[in-house]
Amino acid sequence: MNRLNKLTFCFLTSIVWLMTTPDALAQTIARTAATSGNPIFPGWYADPEIAVIGNRYWIYPTYSDKFDRQVFLDAFSSPDLVHWTKHPRILDTTAVKWAKRAMWAPSVNEKDGRYFLFFSANDVHEGEIGGIGVAVADKPEGPFRDYLGKPLIGQIHNGAQPIDQFVFRDQDGQYYMLYGGWRHCNIAKLNADFTGFIPFDDGKTFREITPEGYVEGPMMFVRNGKYYFMWSEGGWTGPNYSVAYAVADSPFGPFQRVGKILQQNPAIATGAGHHSVLNIPRTDVPGTDEWYIVYHRRPLTETDPNHRVVCIDRLSFNENGLIQPVQITVEGVKARPLK
Ligand code: FUB
Numbered sequence: 001m002n003r004l005n006k007l008t009f010c011f012l013t014s015i016v017w018l019m020t021t022p023d024a025l026a027q028t029i030a031r032t033a034a035t036s037g038n039p040i041f042p043g044w045y046a047d048p049e050i051a052v053i054g055n056r057y058w059i060y061p062t063y064s065d066k067f068d069r070q071v072f073l074d075a076f077s078s079p080d081l082v083h084w085t086k087h088p089r090i091l092d093t094t095a096v097k098w099a100k101r102a103m104w105a106p107s108v109n110e111k112d113g114r115y116f117l118f119f120s121a122n123d124v125h126e127g128e129i130g131g132i133g134v135a136v137a138d139k140p141e142g143p144f145r146d147y148l149g150k151p152l153i154g155q156i157h158n159g160a161q162p163i164d165q166f167v168f169r170d171q172d173g174q175y176y177m178l179y180g181g182w183r184h185c186n187i188a189k190l191n192a193d194f195t196g197f198i199p200f201d202d203g204k205t206f207r208e209i210t211p212e213g214y215v216e217g218p219m220m221f222v223r224n225g226k227y228y229f230m231w232s233e234g235g236w237t238g239p240n241y242s243v244a245y246a247v248a249d250s251p252f253g254p255f256q257r258v259g260k261i262l263q264q265n266p267a268i269a270t271g272a273g274h275h276s277v278l279n280i281p282r283t284d285v286p287g288t289d290e291w292y293i294v295y296h297r298r299p300l301t302e303t304d305p306n307h308r309v310v311c312i313d314r315l316s317f318n319e320n321g322l323i324q325p326v327q328i329t330v331e332g333v334k335a336r337p338l339k
Contacts, residue, residue: 033082036332038269039309041076041084046236046296046308047105047164047217049276053115053140055338057081057278059294060090060106060117064306067102067123075106075141080337081292081312090142091117091135098122098129098150105164105217105274108140109175116194117144118152118177120163130154131162132179134194148195153179153188157206160184164274166219168251176251178209178218178229185210185218185231187251211246211255217274220251226321229255232273237305239270243295245323261315262295262326269297271308272328277315280336291315292333293326 045061052058059076063069072092078084091106093099099121107118115137122130131151135144153162160180167190168176175190177197186206188197199205209229217232227248234240243262246255264270275295280288293315296308312332316324 033335035334036082036312038311038313038328038330038332040081040312040332041086041310043074043309044307045074045310046306047274048294048296048310049105049107049166049219050278050292050294050312051108052278052280052338053108053110055079056140057338058108058140059084059310060108061296061310062104062106064296064308066306070101070103073103073106073117073119076310077141080335081333082335087141090137091119091144093121095144096121096133096135096146099133100130102130105166107165107167109167109169110140111175111194114138115140115142115144116147116167117142118165118167120165120179121151124154124156124162126156132165132177152194152196158184158186158208160186160206160208164216164218166276168220170251171222176220178220180210180218181216183210183215184208185214207252209253209255211253212257213244217243219276221277221279223279223317224321225249227251228323229253230261230275230277232275233260234273236271236273239264239298241271241273243273243275247321258322260325261323262293262328264297265328266300268328268330269299269311272297272311289317290336291317297328 044064046064047062049060056077072089075087075090076084102123104120109116117135120132124130131154133151134147136147137144161182163181165179177188187209188206197205213233214231215233219230230245233242242260244260262272278292280290294312
């Protein structure tokens with residue numbers, strides 16, 4: 001080999017070596033990733049709620065571990081559903097004196113320039129301290145501080161464990177909370193400053209709207225004037241955890257179960273459930289009908305109940321407004337930068 005050929009050989013070999021080191025590979029993957037992949041970020045997390053705040057997507061999940069280790073909440077943000085930034089410990093039990101463990105299912109709403117994070121803590125049972133609380137911050141990444149110094153809902157009403165809260169803004173601007181474990185779901189009307197609830201006309205504060213099959217993880221959205229109520233069924237520790245829904249003309253129902261739309265695929269993952277839904281048009285491009293579902297599932301290699309990961313896939317409707325069964329994927333969704 002002459003000197004020029006030797007130099008060319010060395011140069012090419014170095015390029016090939018550089019490109020195959022893990023760092024070079026990681027950068028290449030990050031630069032060229034066209035889809036989010038599933039899971040969308042590393043770590044054991046569950047019960048994700050997705051929102052658009054400003055020009056970023058935000059996901060607020062439960063940290064999935066033994067109840068005694070669930071003493072904080074992390075959040076994740078992204079400009080495009082593909083590249084995610086972790087915001088660690090946006091809230092932890094040191095900021096909430098009544099919360100000791102089992103911080104679950106955060107639900108975040110922006111109101112009057114502040115961010116309100118509803119969460120549950122302590123896996124509360126009759127006579128215990130805990131339940132659903134609310135924390136507040138000036139930014140979506142916190143730091144959040146306890147808003148009330150006590151639970152917003154600390155008692156058991158209509159048999160519903162005070163967990164898995166979802167705060168829903170109705171078309172007229174009124175906020176409602178749906179919540180409940182132990183196979184019961186209540187709806188309650190939040191007051192204007194989120195310090196409590198306004199009783200309904202019948203004098204009751206907590207109205208039960210439990211549909212057939214309901215277990216936990218309620219959420220609601222409106223599409224074409226119809227109220228879609230969704231929930232999780234089955235046991236969250238097992239493979240059959242899944243999501244079903246009902247449709248009605250009001251947030252109070254009556255809700256007739258339509259069927260399951262999210263469940264395990266034994267070739268991809270098990271235990272798919274406790275989700276939230278994002279509609280792009282409301283926040284970005286009015287007139288398109290672009291929907292995403294964010295949910296947790298268990299990788300096929302895992303049996304530990306807490307080994308749950310956060311995933312995203314597309315959600316769609318048929319011409320009658322019925323939700324099509326979700327195809328859970330390994331690829332996730334395409335990059336979707338916000339305008
Ligand atoms: O992550 C803790 C609990 O598991 C949630 O509150 C339930 O909905 C289930 O996902």
